[in-house]
Amino acid sequence: MIITVTMNTAVDKAYVIEELKKGQVMRVKKCTNTPGGKGLNVARVIKCCGEESLATGFLGGHTGACIKDMLDAQQVQNDFSYTSSETRACINILESDGTSTELLEPGEPLGQEDVAGFISKFGKIIERCNVVTISGSVPEGVEIDIYEKLIGMAKARNKKVILDTSGMLLKEGIKAGPTMIKPNRDEIEALLGIRINGRDEVIEGAKKIQKMGIDLVAVSLGGDGALVVTKDAVFHGKPPKITTINTVGSGDSMVAAFAVGFERGYDITEMLRYAVAVSAANTLTMTTGNFQMEDMERIYREVAVERL
Numbered sequence: 001m002i003i004t005v006t007m008n009t010a011v012d013k014a015y016v017i018e019e020l021k022k023g024q025v026m027r028v029k030k031c032t033n034t035p036g037g038k039g040l041n042v043a044r045v046i047k048c049c050g051e052e053s054l055a056t057g058f059l060g061g062h063t064g065a066c067i068k069d070m071l072d073a074q075q076v077q078n079d080f081s082y083t084s085s086e087t088r089a090c091i092n093i094l095e096s097d098g099t100s101t102e103l104l105e106p107g108e109p110l111g112q113e114d115v116a117g118f119i120s121k122f123g124k125i126i127e128r129c130n131v132v133t134i135s136g137s138v139p140e141g142v143e144i145d146i147y148e149k150l151i152g153m154a155k156a157r158n159k160k161v162i163l164d165t166s167g168m169l170l171k172e173g174i175k176a177g178p179t180m181i182k183p184n185r186d187e188i189e190a191l192l193g194i195r196i197n198g199r200d201e202v203i204e205g206a207k208k209i210q211k212m213g214i215d216l217v218a219v220s221l222g223g224d225g226a227l228v229v230t231k232d233a234v235f236h237g238k239p240p241k242i243t244t245i246n247t248v249g250s251g252d253s254m255v256a257a258f259a260v261g262f263e264r265g266y267d268i269t270e271m272l273r274y275a276v277a278v279s280a281a282n283t284l285t286m287t288t289g290n291f292q293m294e295d296m297e298r299i300y301r302e303v304a305v306e307r308l
Ligand SMILES: Nc1ncnc2c1ncn2[C@@H]1O[C@H](COP(=O)(O)OP(=O)(O)O)[C@@H](O)[C@H]1O
Pocket: 184, 219, 220, 221, 222, 223, 224, 225, 226, 239, 240, 242, 244, 247, 249, 250, 251, 252, 254, 275, 276, 277, 279, 280, 283
């Protein structure tokens, strides 16, 4: 069982329009509502992979109740802390030329008693899992070291933990030594306070982070696939060239696939090939955090994994 933590859940609204024009009234051609916040995308993709997950974090107000209904209808197991702070909405505007523009609400503030209640719940439910994923931002009112605390609790019980966040949350979270992190190039730059050009510099940056006490640093590179850096080796997994439909949630799909890989006991190269295939397949569907098995299997056969 894999537990997915989403402190800042959202209803993801995908708006399909012809062309976004600033300062004009625009009518949306099609709108899709999906349970979101990065961790909920992870939970949905784990389900697509055929593994059991339990989604946790916070849900609040009418939007929270609506997300709960959607998760239940999609048979995504969940056990959330409920709060009176309304769950946010995140908007992804998709134009006909493939441009995607995301507007992410911050999320209503949470109270200290909300957070304390969640930590207590987390301590109980992690007994039931082997792997924990912790993803995304947190609403105001949550201390910046929250992920450090959660990772510490999971590691004390010998669970594998994947952390996928950014900024100070990542900086602080790393201190607890998660099993894996999945930064992209921008996140490595922010973490190390440097500018990075080209693959070799990405690898150098990832090696520095790995030495901070993380078993596996997986760096996602968009259409160029992903790098995996461990203490002993560096691998590059490259997908075939594909025409994407919606890339939102592909980082989350990659996290989900690595979590499944840990759960199934895959070795590093198998895990990387699978993660690249699942995340690339996610870009071929309109809905966030979702893939068709036949797309994934076709891409899987064509992923090139090279040891560098
Ligand atoms: N254009 C693309 N073609 C093929 N695979 C892609 C493409 N964009 C993303 N992916 C897959 O999704 C993964 C995560 O995407 P990326 O954009 O790097 O993540 P993030 O959104 O976290 O920055 C990539 O490592 C890759 O495997």
